[in-house]
Amino acid sequence: MNFSSKKVFILFFVSVVSSLAFAQSKSDRELILIDKDWRFSFGHLFDTEKDFGHATGYFSYLTKTGFGDGPAAKDFDDRAWRKLDLPHDWAVEQDFSESGSYSHGFKMAGKGFPEKSIGWYRKKITIPETDKNKIISLKFDGVFRNSKVFFNGYYLGTEESGYNGFEYDVTAYVNYGGENTIVVRADASMEEGWFYEGAGIYRHVYLQKTNPVHVALNGTYVTSEIKDNNAEVTAEVTLINKGNYKGSIEIFQTVFDASNKQITTVSENVSAPEFYKTNTKALKLTIKNPLLWDIDSPNLYRLVTELKQNGKTIDYYETPFGIRTIKFDPENGFFLNGKPLKLKGTNNHQDHAGIGTALPDELQYYRIQKLKEMGSNAYRCSHHPPTPELLEACDKLGMLVIDETRLMGINDYHLNDLERMMKRDRNHPSIFCWSVGNEEWNIEGNIVGERITNVMQDFAKSIDATRPVTVGISSGFKSGISSVVEIMGYNYLGNGDIDAHRNEFKQQSGMGTEEGSTFATRGIYFTDDAKHYKSAYDKKPRPTFYSIEEGWKFYAERPYLAGMFIWTGFDYRGEPTPYGWPSVTSYFGMMDVCGFPKDNVFYLKSWWGSKPVLHIMPHWNWSGLEGKEIDVWVQSNCDEVELFLNKKSLGKKKMVLNSHLEWKVNYTPGTLEAVGYKNGKKVLTEVQKTTGKAENVKLSIDKENVLKGKVSVITVEVIDKNGLQIPTANDEITFSIKGGKILGVGNGDPTSLEKDQFIDDLELVKITNFKEQKRTDATLPQQLSNYPENEWKIAFSDRDYKNQAPSYIYRGEFDLKNNTTANVVSFFYKKIGAAVAIFVNGKKIEASTEDSQKYVLNPVVLKEGKNTIHIIATPLQKVKDWDVMNTDPGIIQVSTPAEQWKRKLFNGYAQIIIQKEENANEVVLSASAKGLRAGSLNIK
Template sequence: MKQISLNTDWEFYESDESMSFVFQRPEAVTVNLPHDFIITKPRSPQAAGGPGNGYFGQGEGVYRKELEAAKSWEGKTVLLDIDGAYMNSEISVNEELLALHPYGYTPFQVDISSALRFDGRKNILKIITQSRQPSSRWYSGGGLYRSVSLWLGERICISPWDVFVTTPEVTEDSAVAEFAVSLTSCEEEERELTLVCEVLDPEGKAAGTASRQVKTSRSGEETPCRIPVTVEKPRRWEPDTPVLYTYRVLVKEGEKIWDTAEDTFGIRTISVDPENGFRLNGRTVKLKGGCLHHDNGLLGACAYAKAEERKIRLLQSAGYNAVRISHYPPSLAMLKICDRLGMLLLDECFDVWRLGKVPMDYHLYFEDWWERDMEWMVKRDRNHPCVISYSIGNEIGERDGRNDGAAWSARLSEKIRSLDPTRFVLSAICGIFGEDTEVGTNFEANILEDKEDGWKEKTKDYAAPLDIVGYNYLNVRYEKDHEAFPDRVICATETHACSTYDYWEGVKKYPWVIGDFIWAAVDYLGEVGVGQVYWKKENKPFQFMAAYPWRTSWQSDFLMTGERRPQSFYRELMWGHTDKTWLFTTHPSHYGDEFYGSGWHWPDVNDDWSFGSEWEGRMVSAVSYGPGEEAEFILNGTSLGRVPYERLTAKMDISYTPGILEAVSYREGKEISRGSLVTAGEAVRILAEPEQDTLKGDGQDICYIRIMITDENGVRLPAEEREIQAELTGPAVPAALGSGNPCTEDQIGQMSCHTFHGTAQLIIKASEAGKIGIAVRSGGLQTGYAAVHAV
């Protein structure tokens, strides 16, 4: 089928309207997709979604678009493909309601052929989306936040997702790519056709072909067909060499080509067992993973391909080889990026089944919709080599067997295997509540002490259908559960930041534990303040989520702007990906104080040696993350002594004196590497640094500009939280301006914000080709200028 993008030129307005009555319509604006109409709404302490949703607003977003249906389309198949819409979507064409879709994360398709007009009149496609809260435990966004397209097919065609390519046999000399293809015919009569399956190598050259005669079924029925294609000397898909082949399927009747289907796939094998763990192409690979929510920081839920790519590249640069998309299917853009860059992916379907976690979440629809939603997820995703596992659910309320939890676990697992028997089935399980304890929050379940070990028996039947059992915050169970269930393969699907060393030691020690997925890899909107540090002297009452104006979780390796946090450097060392030394300090105002947190926190340290003259002579706690046996601290060229590394960490209390503080790592007396901090001078200028020189002028591509406040020598001022304003010239369209500050009242969508740790981020699009000028100003500082070219 032919795909036609519908990502541009939508009329959008917010309204409380139904399909039956049309109230006075607000004035529409023109928007391009992806689009999140919630992210620019003012936040409020009274927001219905509360801290879980980041104190953002809610509403109903209406999208309208004119479609031209050529006369030649009549009698053919026209499918509307929506990769994600939040949520309770209503799809109509020419005021005919064609579909409802409750879930906000699964892709879905709607046959709109019967409602189209082919007489030259315009067709009006209308999609209503509801972002009502509380309907999620994180920032959901709202609207058509992923891509939308049409698929146009002949009367005999291959519907999207109806080609499934597997590689059941792979050796050094050859591989078998087995095509499972379903043909759909609208013809009244059976037809004799030829199905041709081709494999093209990464250079576009023919790598294998096979064909088969097929007799189609009668109108409206699918005809399944399997065809093996041999590929000589296959190049395997791996994280370091993510080789992608292209499949092409042709449906022929004599010389006539009815339809073609084409996409990429990878040749690789995967297996799991408790002796060898997870193996990719026969080689054991430990998963160095992180959990990701779907938002892209200042862009909200918008799944721009460039934003998804940037996120994965940042994680790879820090040593990650796997991501878990939490707790729903990812965007198609994310899948394609992970295929291309070699990032392994755990694909998750649900956060709830029949027992809800917030009042308006998916549990209201699960029983009626789970099978369709799961089928859409698996059929879309099963040709992507990055996908190694499907999760049937995260911390499901039925995990302890209540409400037929074990039966539902078996039912969902069986459904996945019927659609794709080549991936592993997983569910992420956390602690459980006691016999007489009323079910509480996920947070409570994750910190419960199971003194009587009821977890093992209560979750046994639920876990039995799974290929991999996901353990959330349960590393104390790795050894004893292996004794009880020697055939069980475990994956640490969520782990705490503050004890990451212990979790990873368990992964290294036990072959049946295949990997560790930190919660979380990139800071996200919602679940606000879970990672904050509490200082004892401040006497602030502990609460799991923070009060307004907190907006992000603050429990991740990266700020939502992409700046690395200290724990990211620590984890890169822990995984053995670097021999660098990293140096951080705690502000002297906290010297001698004690701190604590939820478990998702990290010590309050920063790359800062610029504390102001009032702190000179005051003690500062410095910490070095590094390799080797000991670290030497050096201040302004004078050695302060050496400290042994324990768990990759060396600490020293130092009297603050401006200048240069260094930490040098040694092994057997020889220097390995060193890190340093430099005292910044007065704020003088703003730097604006684009991450690329060009972007496409199509309204779909985006460009990130890093903004930094520096002294006259270009040293960043770590404590600067100064208001800045951005101005654009040329064909630029602002997408977002803001910082990674987890707690701020800065309004996303405005062209001013405050820096955080001396940095901020501007994101732009382009409406057409041309030169784009960027100016970033703040009172008393030299303006930062930059330019990029839209092509």
């Protein structure tokens, strides 16, 4: 099938930092990031007592509106829970275990660990009285997974997928002028994919406020057609009315360029939609001599949609977009803006070393810049909708994108997911193709696959007709999906005869949606299966599969193939083929999980990029192998390369297009030097030197960091006295920081079982065996008396609230597994009396100054094992007979301080990701290792 489109599209993306403050002053719309200051605790998959008694009430939240119980209740006491900021991935925080999921990198989370498969999040926000006439909603970019959301105890809904964004209207439930409680329960016990997916609220959360008449969710759609050096822009807007206004609305559409200069504007009066209905209106604008969006010049425009009601601006909505043309041709491949462009793509999952899936926005840019530096121009979202910030980075940096939905099917579950993804993302100029499936082996080659593909393909066209549809196919290229999909997605040369399929379907364009799948460990040059290390030389992974070089040659030599997407750009957690435990990451990446390049990066850089490249592999530290033959490869795009060992020439060789050069060299310490020639002239030199012993720890900030970003990626290495990096170093580095916090550490070692994060351990210990006795005196004592043992009875049993004693003494127990002076043990008292005195192991405890119902316990008072708590309190009185009185005395929190942050180097490198504190002028990061001079780095 021949897909040709001169139309262009764009996606709605709200700029939280720059445009929102501007928008707030102009209209009723506000979009407020609410990532900070959440409370978190683990629940339990099936033990309701360990899940804080959630969903155990006589009336459940599904039975009666507003009956959220346990942590879902508005006034649940979460003070003892951990305090954190979003985005958050609880899976990456866990230790490794051989009984953990192979897919998820053997982390102790998920279905095999019911105590680490449910996560509760709670946050309190204040919404002023002045917002009473607005529509208030919560926007989630993604929660993994099966999330249930509550607001002030009211159940809002369930989102099963961990990759969909979703929104809930909470207007009816708001406590205006007071405190409101957001609660999320995430159930990560079931996997959606076969790769690391993380767990929890790993994307952003927003509070949104709008006028009742406003632009609907993802309610703009911008396309353009280029005619005679002008762009005819169609700006479609969908309005929704959640109020009773029945008059007219004036729509203003204005386009601004990158310098914020107004380019063109248009307006039109329309009738407001009826109550809870929508209206869609398309307006036309012309942009003269537009700056096109391109991978080298990613020019962007901004559409401002302004709604006016009786002359007053009620909504102000921004849509970044780009103008460009795309075309697939079955004979000549892919064209961008009328020019042929070979797709040089990579597949990628969304996790990164040290932080799992909870990527700060800056890290999205970091990763795309790493891929661009390698020469890549295209990115396939494998295998689910990405976070919005990744697409924003691709728009701004010039990276084409295949946007992929999670699961194939024809029912609402499948098509609704596809529609939400497409409407959210269709204004992004970076997206050039929609993918509706990947390696669905059960249906790829049969009539069911054909039927599903036809439905999904036509459904996608009804939402966005400007882009083609593809499916990644791996079980032969003969029938079923392969025969009807618009753009054929070939997954691996070894899985079928691509040329034969092309000859049968000559009007069908195609590209390699997955190719490569080689195994390599960064910095390893001799395979060691016992250690689970694969040599970094580019070899066939298995007899029927192809190396990176073989794969690229195949696609580069065939004009009818639009290009290829390598599996993968970065290593990722899980799927540690061809090994298992204790390997915890993949081996497929061109870069490791940190983004440190493997040697294949330089092969691709040679033939994917435009700059001269010269790279020698391996390193030249081979003590003990003197005189042994070493394979030396040179990756380059020079015409010729000459290799020298200690200034003696080992011969000059001509470079063949899309290839590399090889020498056999007997190891002698010293200097291995390559000289590259173009047109007979020396243009590049590259050396590998035998280093001395390690002397210093070196910290450096990676150049791909976002300028003025709060998050920075730091490379850690050790160097000898001459400043040379030690490529075989594996020293353990210890870190400290001032003015910031460490988010995660990594080193790219696929078998490393070191911690990714070092966080304080919080344990919540219940008070058990809770009993009571009546007291005849309402005065609270300063010392604990002896009470008759035979008069203790179960607390609050058969309490006559109309005839209570002047006071009660309660006794309970709690167990401490260990009692070290480093631990901080606190009792979070939940009110069971009007006035109270508390004793632990016979000693009176005073309330903390920060919280009158929090008691920090002195380690001297505590003991390992069983401890006793007494609470003497005057009773609370019922106001109404049906009042439910609290009978829970509270919870013991044991906080064990984390170890100091540390990570071993792996083949010379480690990585640390840091975040600057809000008001800090600079961040000072220090690193030390045994026997080495410490290093430090100041970041302004």
